[in-house]
Amino acid sequence: AMGVIGDNIANVNTIGFKSSRTTFEDVLSQSISTASGSSQIGRGATMSDVDTLFQQGSFESTSNATDLAISDNGFFIVSPQGSETQYYTRSGQFRFDSDGYFVNPAGYVAMGWALDEDGNDEGTLAEIQLSTFTSPPEATEEVTAITNLNANDTSRSTSLFGAWDATAADTIGDNAYGYQTAVRVYDSLGNSHDITVFYDKMDPANSEYYDGVIDAHNTWEYIVTCDPDADQRAGFIGQVQQGVLMRGTLTYNSSTGALSSLTAFTCDPNTPDPSDDANWEAATDWSTNGYPEFTANFVSGVDQVMSVQFGARSTGAAWTGGVANIGDIDPADPLAGNIPTSSWEPQALTSTQYASSSTTIYQTQDGYGTGFLENVSVDTDGVMVGHYSNGQILYLYRVGLAKFNNNQALSKMGGNLWASTRASGDAITGHPGENGLGRISPNSLEQSNVDIASEFVKMISTQRGFQANSRIITTVDTMLQELINLVR
Structure with a gap:
């Protein structure tokens, strides 16, 4: 229990971190005979489960247009470059690398759908990569x-x-x-x-x-x-x-x-x-x-x-x-x-x-000359557009999100990443704001949902509970000593 509390406190400033909690259950009881009949005595407690709390963390506004946060349910989908392995994260700290990939600080590439000139999806979910940084000219008509x-x-x-x-x-x-x-x-x-x-x-x-x-x-x-x-x-x-x-x-x-x-x-x-x-x-x-x-x-x-x-x-x-x-x-x-x-x-x-x-x-x-990419912005529906020096705003990608039927069964991989398991079920991917997935908040990062005050209260109560239970051992030892002295 103290290990879980310590992990929560250590990650109080970790972007997109989800806190955990420990739950306990009683162990098998011992049956004894009493004057009124058969009764049971508990044999103590054991750890029942460690749950991940997926409640929404607060948002911190940033000046970076590629910092993204998910409002409500869903995970960003990321993948190592060139790999088909997919991981899931709530941390939306993205940027473009030298090759045009939309990556997190660890270099994992965010996944999404390429968009045509009308903003419609093209193809399947793929790595987000800007392959061209120019807007071609259009002759006046x-x-x-x-x-x-x-x-x-x-x-x-x-x-x-x-x-x-x-x-x-x-x-x-x-x-x-x-x-x-x-x-x-x-x-x-x-x-x-x-x-x-x-x-x-x-x-x-x-x-x-x-x-x-x-x-x-x-x-x-x-x-x-x-x-x-x-x-x-x-x-x-x-x-x-x-x-x-x-x-x-x-x-x-x-x-x-x-x-x-x-x-x-x-x-x-x-x-x-x-x-x-x-x-x-x-x-x-x-x-x-x-x-x-x-x-x-x-x-x-x-x-x-x-x-x-x-x-x-x-x-x-x-x-x-x-x-x-x-x-x-x-x-x-x-x-x-x-x-x-x-x-x-x-x-x-x-x-x-x-x-x-x-x-x-x-x-x-209605014409325009050649334009060069000046900045990128992401809308609440995950649509990423490029703003070019010739005044054009072109559709680029739509950021993909995923959800699971059983979030508790996701496996923590470190680096703010989760991986799907058999128990969690396959990822259900879709557009932000659709089919139960949350919307995107651009220029924002989701903070850790750890409540530091609550964690300190848990730490104190856990410490006092352990301290009280340790007194049982001392008391039983004293009673046994008295029993031995009676024999003498």
């Missing part, structure tokens, strides 16, 4: 540019497209447009590029888009551009138009100021003459959400299709009428030469034309 354009602005150039000159030191003069906004996008290799959208109020007397029907007072021309040096489209290299990816018009509601319709024209990347309006055709490609798409080529031989969102989508993702290309627009014949039309639906966040300074309301894109 969607660009959003929501702006307010000043309703009181006037046209700065007869043709915004004509004002662009890729061969000049300044591709477009500051006085050639009314406003611009830029969004940084990424190619398939993770290189960043600036996509700049230029806007200018339509000049109905000279604009190539004026068809005699369009509301010129509430329409703006736009061009979507990139750095000419980054534009690798074969037909545009060396041309004045190099860097122009898309062009068109934005028409706003005269009463509400919200974007009501738009046109979008793109040019075949291999066209021999991008200066010819006839080669700029109404965009034929649309995103699944109904936004027109253009093709860029930042990496030689790799076409990158991107959609541009101004705040209105085509419900049919198609043109419902109008000319096939800019060269066919004819204000003298508005019935046959009108600009393309579609069924446009404004979005909750849309571009506007109000009588206030032109400004960018919102802009974003």
Whole structure:
């Protein structure tokens, strides 16, 4: 009994330690004859069992994201590297070693399930090991540019497209447009590029888009551009138009100021003459959400299709009428030469034309460059995610837990480890928070559940009990001595 108490006191500061208790039982009794008949006299006591107390220990908060504690039932599953032997522990003091293994201080690897990009389990329970510490780049597919354009602005150039000159030191003069906004996008290799959208109020007397029907007072021309040096489209290299990816018009509601319709024209990347309006055709490609798409080529031989969102989508993702290309627009014949039309639906966040300074309301894109792992965090459901320098948060693993039908039959292996036995039954593994398993508390360690005050009380009572029992021996010896003296 004192050995158990001493072990408890010695491990009062051991992470995840579970205290033990000693229980006693009486031994076989001796039958004797008395005046009233047969009776029994006890023959003393013997140790009945040493139980492990699996009550929850208190949690200590830490600054280490990989310090884990289990709230309620369950054990972490660990294994020596390269071995199929599994041990179980309540001590969640984990870290990543030089090989990327998720290990405890003794080098045992924690077990879990690898996760796919959607956070679903892949395969079976296995050693947790980070095999890559980078996040691959993702090419941009969607660009959003929501702006307010000043309703009181006037046209700065007869043709915004004509004002662009890729061969000049300044591709477009500051006085050639009314406003611009830029969004940084990424190619398939993770290189960043600036996509700049230029806007200018339509000049109905000279604009190539004026068809005699369009509301010129509430329409703006736009061009979507990139750095000419980054534009690798074969037909545009060396041309004045190099860097122009898309062009068109934005028409706003005269009463509400919200974007009501738009046109979008793109040019075949291999066209021999991008200066010819006839080669700029109404965009034929649309995103699944109904936004027109253009093709860029930042990496030689790799076409990158991107959609541009101004705040209105085509419900049919198609043109419902109008000319096939800019060269066919004819204000003298508005019935046959009108600009393309579609069924446009404004979005909750849309571009506007109000009588206030032109400004960018919102802009974003969905690509990103290469990222490097900065830190790892674990959620209460055991899901481990990596935080990367490119802003991505990727699923990595789910920490596995185990429970047993008979915890008392587990075999202590030292080092805060238990091993299963025939009596304990096989481990029942599962996700934290499911099927009776506890949840994970990150940035925490479970302390020993030893109650030092209670152990000292037990130590004193055990000592006094032993002392009292030893007096029996002394008393019996005295009585025997008196008996011998009587004989003399």
